[in-house]
Amino acid sequence: MTAPLADVTAELTAWFADRFAQLERLSDELISALHLGADRRLELTESARRRMKTTAVRMLEAHPVLDGCGLIFARTALGTENGHLEWWVREDETRFARYSFGVVPGGDRYYDYEHHEWFIRAFHEGAPALVGPYIDYLGVEAYVVTLTVPAVLDGVRVGAVGTDIQVADLEAALLPMLLRSRAPLAVVGRHGNVLVGSSASFLPGEYVPAELDGFARIALGPASAGLTLLAPTAS
Numbered sequence: 047m048t049a050p051l052a053d054v055t056a057e058l059t060a061w062f063a064d065r066f067a068q069l070e071r072l073s074d075e076l077i078s079a080l081h082l083g084a085d086r087r088l089e090l091t092e093s094a095r096r097r098m099k100t101t102a103v104r105m106l107e108a109h110p111v112l113d114g115c116g117l118i119f120a121r122t123a124l125g126t127e128n129g130h131l132e133w134w135v136r137e138d139e140t141r142f143a144r145y146s147f148g149v150v151p152g153g154d155r156y157y158d159y160e161h162h163e164w165f166i167r168a169f170h171e172g173a174p175a176l177v178g179p180y181i182d183y184l185g186v187e188a189y190v191v192t193l194t195v196p197a198v199l200d201g202v203r204v205g206a207v208g209t210d211i212q213v214a215d216l217e218a219a220l221l222p223m224l225l226r227s228r229a230p231l232a233v234v235g236r237h238g239n240v241l242v243g244s245s246a247s248f249l250p251g252e253y254v255p256a257e258l259d260g261f262a263r264i265a266l267g268p269a270s271a272g273l274t275l276l277a278p279t280a281s
Contacts, residue, residue, distance in 0.1 A: 049226040051264075055275055057223050058233065059267045065209070066174050066268055068109065069195050073207035075101045076117045076132070077199050087125040088204055095132060102134035103142045105209075111219050112136070113190065114145065114210040117197055118159055120169055123204035127151060129159060135210075168194035168206035173270040179213045179241060179251050189213045189250070191241060193271075213250045217242050229278050234263070236272025248276065 079097035083089045098117065105115050116133035124130055129149035134142050148155040159165050167175035178191035194208040220242045224231045230245035238256065240248045248254065254276060256263075263274035 048228050051227055051229065051277055054223055054227050054231065055264050055266065057226075058220065058275060061220065061223070062176075062271065062273060063267050065193060066195065066271070068105075069174070069193055069207060069209055072101065072105050072115060072209070073117075073195050073197055076207055077197055077204075080199055080204075082200055082202060085125070086202060088119065088123050088199070090119075090124070090130070098132045099134065099144065102132070106134060106136050106142050110139075111211055111215045112209050113188065113212045113215065115208065117205055117207050118165060118194075119197075119205040120203070121160065123202070129157070131159070164192040164194045164208060165206050167270075168196050168208070169203060172196045172203065174268055176235065176271040176273060178235065179216075179239065182210070191216055191235075213241075217250070227277075232276040233266070234274050234276050240276075241273075243276075 076098050079094040080088055080090070102115050106112055114133060114135040116131060118133070119130045121127065121129055131147050131149070133145045135145045137143050147157045149157060164175050164177040167173055174195045176191060176193050179189055182188060182190050190210045190212055192208055192210050194206040196203055197205040197207045220233060221244060224242065224244035230247060232243035232248035232254065233241040234254055235241055238253050240250055240252045240254060243249060260278055261276050262279045263276055266273040266275055
């Protein structure tokens, strides 16, 4: 059964809004395990890390579309040169593990995450962000889309809380919505890269110019994510 384009747009917007709402709740839970010391720097205790592990694993168990989630700390909040992530990934349907990153500058496979757009937009700009799809070579080494929101403790921005969704899982979730319309559709990110398309003309990762003959872009929420639905003008 086909659906009007407005219905497909509403369904997609609701899906992404729900992902960011879940992420905001995850941020609140992860941050609740932490506190700031007298110097306004984070004190990362083993007890706090255990609580964050429990929260992250519960999130992954509840939402199979997610491949990983966690809190990415700003070095300024820690007062160290080394970075730090509390990041958990899905090994299979029932097993989850903390992922180890190279966070020492100059060290092997150093992951300078503070220069990634998903961190800059959440931490420095204070806005929910969606970045990708991209190959996260120095992270989990998969083709992913990353969603982030600011991590704020007692009014201090301390990093970003994020989730990764592998492109294959994103397609499985969104393609049935796109296929409700007979028109060729694509969900496009803020830089013009296709996330998911219902036509072989729009494959994940491919760039779509801002002006494409015969097609228009329809904004999908939230606004800061920069998502649009590419649809034929006659649909």
